[in-house]
Amino acid sequence: MNSFHGIFPALLTPFHKDGSVNHPVLRQLVEMNVQKGVSGFYVCGSTGEALMLPARDRKDILETVIDQAAGRCKVIAHIGSMDTLTAEDLAVHAAKAGADAVSSVAPFYYGFSFDEIRGYYTDIADACGIPMVVYNIPLYSKVNLSEEQLSLFLSDDRFMGVKHTSSDFFLLERLSRRFPGKLFFNGFDEMFLSSLPAGATGGIGSTYNMMAEKFIRIHKLYLENRMEDAREEQRKANNIISALIRVGVMPGEKALLCKMGLDFGVCRRPFKTLHNEGIDMLWKIWQENQ
Ligand code: MN9
Numbered sequence: 001m002n003s004f005h006g007i008f009p010a011l012l013t014p015f016h017k018d019g020s021v022n023h024p025v026l027r028q029l030v031e032m033n034v035q036k037g038v039s040g041f042y043v044c045g046s047t048g049e050a051l052m053l054p055a056r057d058r059k060d061i062l063e064t065v066i067d068q069a070a071g072r073c074k075v076i077a078h079i080g081s082m083d084t085l086t087a088e089d090l091a092v093h094a095a096k097a098g099a100d101a102v103s104s105v106a107p108f109y110y111g112f113s114f115d116e117i118r119g120y121y122t123d124i125a126d127a128c129g130i131p132m133v134v135y136n137i138p139l140y141s142k143v144n145l146s147e148e149q150l151s152l153f154l155s156d157d158r159f160m161g162v163k164h165t166s167s168d169f170f171l172l173e174r175l176s177r178r179f180p181g182k183l184f185f186n187g188f189d190e191m192f193l194s195s196l197p198a199g200a201t202g203g204i205g206s207t208y209n210m211m212a213e214k215f216i217r218i219h220k221l222y223l224e225n226r227m228e229d230a231r232e233e234q235r236k237a238n239n240i241i242s243a244l245i246r247v248g249v250m251p252g253e254k255a256l257l258c259k260m261g262l263d264f265g266v267c268r269r270p271f272k273t274l275h276n277e278g279i280d281m282l283w284k285i286w287q288e289n290q
Contacts, residue, residue: 004074004101004160004183005201006039007215009208010047012253013061015265021057023064025263029209030068032262036212039202040074041065042103042163046140047206047250050078051105052268055086059093066098076133076204080104084120091128101160103133106143114149121153131160137187138166147174154179161201163187169198176200189215190241193234196222206249207241210256236289243285247278255279256286 014025030041043065044050044058053061062077069075077099079090084107091102106112107120125132134153138144153159154175164172165187176184176199186195189205192215208215214237221230244252250267255274257264266273274282 003039006219007202007208007212008040008042008074008076008185008204009033009038009212010042010045010204010206011061011065012206012209012250012257012264013044013048013050013053014254014257014263015268017265019268021061022263022265023060026061026064027068028262029257030065033209033212034069034072037216038073038208038212040076040100041069042076042078042204043099045078045103045135045204046105046137047209047253048078049250049268049271051080055081055090058090059097062094062099063097074100076101076103078103078105078135079124079128080107080135082107082109084123087120087124088127091124091130095128095130099130101131101133102128103135103163105135105137105141106145108141108143112143117143117145118149118152122156122158125158132158133161133163133183133185134159135163136166137163140165147171150175151178154182161185163204164195164200167191169195172198172200190238192237193218193222193230206253207237207244209253210260211237211240239289240286243282247274247282248272252278252282255282259283259286 014022016022043062050058066075077094079087079102081087094102106117136145161183163185184200186192186200186203189207192203214233218230218233251271251274254264
């Protein structure tokens with residue numbers, strides 16, 4: 001199996017009460033997941049709250065993850081930023097720090113043209129010299145990249161694949177057929193099993209922080225053609241994901257990790273902090289679906 005195939009937790013970021021990054025807990029999270037057998041980590045993505053973090057914190061987080069992973073799995077650094085210069089600086093740092101690849105959300109907010117978006121990606125790829133994964137997440141970025149636009153990236157050697165955080169499996173099927181050598185990371189964990197026949201080579205997701213073992217199993221069962229067992233495992237994961245969506249995904253994930261003994265703290269404001277009833281409901285559903 002290609003070593004970039006498989007399950008990549010999109011790492012959450014643990015914070016101290018003052019908002020600084022809790023590096024010892026980040027190491028614990030990385031170690032727990034290496035032990036579970038993940039294929040790698042996606043660092044400083046949406047789930048890591050990275051778009052709300054200063055560049056210095058993002059660099060420090062990446063260095064901690066690379067150091068703790070110690071070559072036992074792949075590391076993809078999300079370096080997406082509001083401007084090309086910052087993204088290039090983060091990407092060059094990522095390459096020097098030893099990341100295996102970089103990834104970026106499309107530049108958003110100003111409604112850039114596709115030429116501007118393409119220039120952003122190629123400038124970063126040229127600056128850092130390591131492979132790029134296009135992070136396609138129209139729900140958050142409001143940038144809808146078409147099949148033809150994504151194909152322009154995928155036919156370029158500097159681009160290794162796409163993180164497909166979209167329920168458009170028609171698009172996933174078209175692209176993965178057309179570019180069989182590239183990587184397609186499913187982005188919505190609740191649809192992981194369904195993404196595999198559509199052409200996904202693995203997944204990058206937030207719920208893998210605390211339940212990577214379920215998704216590693218789903219992937220394995222799928223490859224062994226044991227579909228009913230795979231569906232049963234996805235059903236249990238989805239019971240938990242439904243509960244997470246009810247309380248707020250990232251605050252809920254941090255609450256679960258706290259329950260599991262990792263001192264994760266809470267998400268940065270304006271994310272909310274969960275009430276005890278929400279945490280109790282979540283923990284009950286978590287336990288019922290183990
Ligand atoms: O990293 C995450 N996507 C977003 C990927 O945050 C938009 C997913 O893991 C979701 O949090 C998860 C729950 O919807 O699938």
